[in-house]
Amino acid sequence: xxxxEQSPPDLILQEGANSTLRCNFSDSVNNxxxxxxxxxxxxxxxxxxxxxxxxxxxxxxxxxxxxRYSLLYISSSQTTDSGVYFCAGPPPGRRALxxxxxxxxxxxx
Amino acid sequence: KAGVTQTPRYLIKTRxxxxxxxxxxxxxxxxxxxxxxxxxxxxQFLFEYFSETQRNKGNFPGRFSGRQFSNSRSEMNVSTxxxxxxALYLCASSADxxxxxxxGQGTRxxxx
Numbered sequence: 001x002x003x004x005e006q007s008p009p010d011l012i013l014q015e016g017a018n019s020t021l022r023c024n025f026s027d028s029v030n031n032x033x034x035x036x037x038x039x040x041x042x043x044x045x046x047x048x049x050x051x052x053x054x055x056x057x058x059x060x061x062x063x064x065x066x067x068r069y070s071l072l073y074i075s076s077s078q079t080t081d082s083g084v085y086f087c088a089g090p091p092p093g094r095r096a097l098x099x100x101x102x103x104x105x106x107x108x109x
Numbered sequence: 110k111a112g113v114t115q116t117p118r119y120l121i122k123t124r125x126x127x128x129x130x131x132x133x134x135x136x137x138x139x140x141x142x143x144x145x146x147x148x149x150x151x152x153q154f155l156f157e158y159f160s161e162t163q164r165n166k167g168n169f170p171g172r173f174s175g176r177q178f179s180n181s182r183s184e185m186n187v188s189t190x191x192x193x194x195x196a197l198y199l200c201a202s203s204a205d206x207x208x209x210x211x212x213g214q215g216t217r218x219x220x221x
């Protein structure tokens with residue numbers, strides 16, 4: 001199966017700072033998604049981004065499928081952004097999502 | 110539109126027992142997938158159902174099984190529970206097999 005590597009594993013920011021989270025895939029993936037896991041464990045959809053760039057408020061994401069990576073940008077971070085961010089995608093021909101190990105973000109006031 | 114609903118939210122079971130978890134997908138979604146999350150192994154795929162048929166299965170022992178009903182609701186069953194089965198079990202639904210996946214709140218299973 002494919003390998004998904006996320007970096008950095010941990011990130012501590014002051015409120016208002018910007019950050020970039022990265023996701024590398026060992027093989028091509030279809031239908032890459034970014035999630036934020038809340039303190040209760042639910043995975044909240046952030047982006048469904050097979051390729052290109054999307055923006056949603058303070059968050060944006062870019063996927064370069066040909067180079068097998070995706071980036072999640074968080075601008076003007078808030079304490080509510082704290083949590084674990086995951087990227088995931090299924091290999092071609094498969095439906096199962098392969099997840100990275102996540103980036104644990106802590107935003108301090 | 111209601112989201113993915115998983116029941117129960119929390120469960121405590123004893124080693125050797127069996128457990129059944131339930132997942133109701135978003136209305137109109139026909140694909141349901143199950144994942145296990147543990148601190149050591151992260152998020153791992155268990156199986157996927159589409160139109161009442163298992164389409165994919167992850168690398169888990171046969172003690173883990175599932176099914177999907179005609180209304181797309183899905184259940185997963187774990188028999189002969191082991192301590193290592195303690196985990197957060199997440200269910201995801203999507204409109205079709207390659208569409209965006211949406212997750213439920215999960216069932217946190219503790220085996221004692």
